Amino acid sequence: DAKTTQPNSMESNEEEPVHLPCNHSTISGTDYIHWYRQLPSQGPEYVIHGLTSNVNNRMASLAIAEDRKSSTLILHRATLRDAAVYYCILSRQAGTALIFGKGTTLSVSS
Amino acid sequence: GAGVSQTPSNKVTEKGKYVELRCDPISGHTALYWYRQSLGQGPEFLIYFQGTGAADDSGLPNDRFFAVRPEGSVSTLKIQRTERGDSAVYLCASSLAPPGMNTEAFFGQGTRLTVV
Numbered sequence A: 001d002a003k004t005t006q007p008n009s010m011e012s013n014e015e016e017p018v019h020l021p022c023n024h025s026t027i028s029g030t031d032y033i034h035w036y037r038q039l040p041s042q043g044p045e046y047v048i049h050g051l052t053s054n055v056n057n058r059m060a061s062l063a064i065a066e067d068r069k070s071s072t073l074i075l076h077r078a079t080l081r082d083a084a085v086y087y088c089i090l091s092r093q094a095g096t097a098l099i100f101g102k103g104t105t106l107s108v109s110s
Numbered sequence B: 001g002a003g004v005s006q007t008p009s010n011k012v013t014e015k016g017k018y019v020e021l022r023c024d025p026i027s028g029h030t031a032l033y034w035y036r037q038s039l040g041q042g043p044e045f046l047i048y049f050q051g052t053g054a055a056d057d058s059g060l061p062n063d064r065f066f067a068v069r070p071e072g073s074v075s076t077l078k079i080q081r082t083e084r085g086d087s088a089v090y091l092c093a094s095s096l097a098p099p100g101m102n103t104e105a106f107f108g109q110g111t112r113l114t115v116v
Helices: none
Strands: A010-013 A020-022 A034-038 A043-052 A061-064 A068-074 A084-092 A104-109 B006-007 B010-013 B019-024 B030-038 B046-051 B051-055 B065-068 B073-081 B088-095 B111-115
Touching: A010 A020, A020 A034, A020 A084, A034 A061, A043 A061, A043 A068, A043 B006, A043 B046, B006 B088, B019 B088, B030 B073, B046 B065, B046 B073, B046 B088, B073 B088, B073 B111
Parallel strands: A010 A104, B010 B111
Antiparallel strands: A020 A068, A034 A043, A034 A084, A061 A068, A084 A104, B006 B019, B019 B073, B030 B046, B030 B088, B046 B051, B065 B073, B088 B111
C-alpha cells in the first residue's frame, strides 16, 4: 500500500497560517491525496482532496508538489477549533477503503 | 437524517458477552465502512460494504467479528465472546460512491465499547 509520512505533532498560534506536510514518495499516477481531520471525541471529517492540481475549499488549501511525492495542507488562519489530528491518506484504487495512519496532532495556542 | 448515526454511543459489556453496534448511514449512500480506533491511534479499517454485500472484510481481526447490511442501508457490527482487547471506539462511515479516489466519506461519532 502507498505510504504517507507525517510529523507526529505541530504547534501553531491562533490567527496564523499553518502548513501541514505529508510525504508520499511511492504515490502512483492514479492515487488521490485525501486529508481528513479528527477533533477530540469526534469521528474524522473530510477536509480536502486532490489529484495533481492545487485545490481550495472553504476549510483549507491543498498544495501538491509537481512530482506529487509530497503535499501540504494549508490552514490560512488557524483557530482554536482547528486543534485536531490531521490525516493524509492516499486512495490506491477504486473499491479500496481509506487506510489511516497516525496523523499529525496540531495544537493551536491563543 | 443529516449525518451518519451510530448507536449506542457508549456500551459497557462483560468479557465473554455478545454485542451489537448499529450504524445508520446517510440516506442514499451505497458504500458503508466500519473502523475501530484505540487510544492514540488512527482509525483501523475493519470492513467495507457496497450495497448489501461485504466488498472487503480483510480488516476484521478474527471470526468473532461479523457485520451485516441486509437491506443496503443500516449495518450492524457483531462481536461474539468479547475480550478486553476489543475495547475501542468503533466508527462507521458512508459515502455516495465506492471508496477511494474521488469520494468523500462521512463519519459518525462512534460507539465507545468497553469490555470489563
